[in-house]
Amino acid sequence: MSASVGYRRRDANASDAIAAILHPDEGFREKQQRKGVTPRDFERENKLRVKKLQAENRERRRREDATEQQEFKLTRFKSVRPRVFREDEVQRKLSQCSSTSGEQGKKHEFLRRGGRSSSFASAPGSSASSSSWAPSAPRSEPRSISRLQSPSHSTTSSGSRRHIHRKSPVPSLRELERRDEQLAKITKKERVDFVNANAWEVIKKAPSVRIEEQQPHPLNRNFGRIPRYLLERKEQWAREEEERRKNAPDPDCPPGMVLLDEDERVLTLNVLQKSLTEAQLRMNTLPLRIETLSQIRRKNELESKLQVIEDAIKVFDRAKVYVAAPLGSDPENNRERTASIAA
Known part of the structure; x- marks a missing residue:
């Protein structure tokens, strides 16, 4: 017996054959409902998925717009430093200038002639190296003041002298004038609005003449003349207008x-x-x-x-x-x- 005959006999002898005839179904979803299974609503799922994608796109676009608004800056102001850093820069330059002048003052603390012999007495056991690098007092100071020894000037039992800690010398009038000039240059340079100056320079600049405009273009032999076909067309229009005026009915x-x-x-x-x-x-x-x-x-x-x-x-x-x-x-x-x- 073939398989098709067996299937037909099985379907004909099924217990729900009469029920299927009395209550025919109209599709797979109705069969699921009869069995107690809730069919999936694919249309609703698709709508929810589309709404979810739309919400994600809106959120992503909002984040991108917020980032662009934060990072937005005009093209001509991209290389301009904010004004809040101006005072810090001025203070930094002033500190550099003062440190440079202090180093120069320390650098020029030379030994003065006769100061070593008059200020301190060299001990017999002192080494030559210790007496060679010790700076002497200025010549202008009195001998009585130079002989007074402070705690930093005290000598040891061997007669050697400790290192003398001196303050930076008072800047001279020329040094003060030079510092004022540097400070004026720094402040003047910072106050210049280069962006505004460049903008006005572009506005006031004369328009550049193109090379094509400078070169004379070859003129046609009929340059400035009305073409013949236009003249003929105008004459034709005039004749047609005259004929229309003549043939038009007179209201009187x-x-x-x-x-x-x-x-x-x-x-x-x-x-x-x-x-x-x-x-x-x-x-x-x-x-x-x-x-x-x-x-x-x-x-x-x-x-x-x-x-x-x-x-x-x-x-x-x-x-x-x-x-x-x-x-x-x-x-x-x-x-x-x-x-x-x-x-």
């Missing part, structure tokens, strides 16, 4: 009428003036005595024609002349109408 034009072109108006006015001149000549050729019917009819026709021409001249002499719309649609009809009016 009454309905059913169109504005007569300026050229046509001037041409019509010239024709009317010529017709007026011809009509006046014909009127002047009539006899003084008009008696026949033909003469009377001719005179009436000429007078009516003169009146019509004068009225037409008044109309076409205006700046704007409006004509009927059919007349404006065809230029040939306009010319014929103008000729008929002039005739």
Whole structure:
């Protein structure tokens, strides 16, 4: 018997087969709940893990910002020492200066001529080495004072003298002046604000001229000229604007009428003036005595024609002349109408 047949028989004969049919499950988590096992909420765990990472990142960023704020210093003040150390530095330099001057005073304590024989009596048993390094009293001191022996000047039974401890000599006036000059230089040097001085030097400094600006650039032969295509484009725009202005409807034009072109108006006015001149000549050729019917009819026709021409001249002499719309649609009809009016 195969394994698949055995599995089917085992599943069919299972004790919970009827329960599974009556209460089907919809997934692995529901099976766990039926068994009494609480399934893991992976979504909640992921959210908690993300929140934990966010909190750690915020804490790390806060520590970095705090460190940067503590260590922040302007670039031009990085090499500047704080002012709190100025007095210590001055005191240190002054102490060095005083120690140097004290050493120089000790260095120049020379033996004076005749001081050894007049100050101390050499004993017979004293060695030559002990009498050679002992300093003598100054010549300016009296013999009575130099002969007085202090506890430090007391001699031994063998006649040798102990080492004499002397104070540092009083500095001379020249030494005091030199110390004052050194102190003034030190204090003056410390009071100079080099950072501010450098900043003002940069501000007042003239801008450097670049090498490219100094060298003349080769100019094009058309330098300073407007390109031809731009001129043509401007002319085209002007023509289009003129056409648009001409074709734009006149707000003063009454309905059913169109504005007569300026050229046509001037041409019509010239024709009317010529017709007026011809009509006046014909009127002047009539006899003084008009008696026949033909003469009377001719005179009436000429007078009516003169009146019509004068009225037409008044109309076409205006700046704007409006004509009927059919007349404006065809230029040939306009010319014929103008000729008929002039005739």
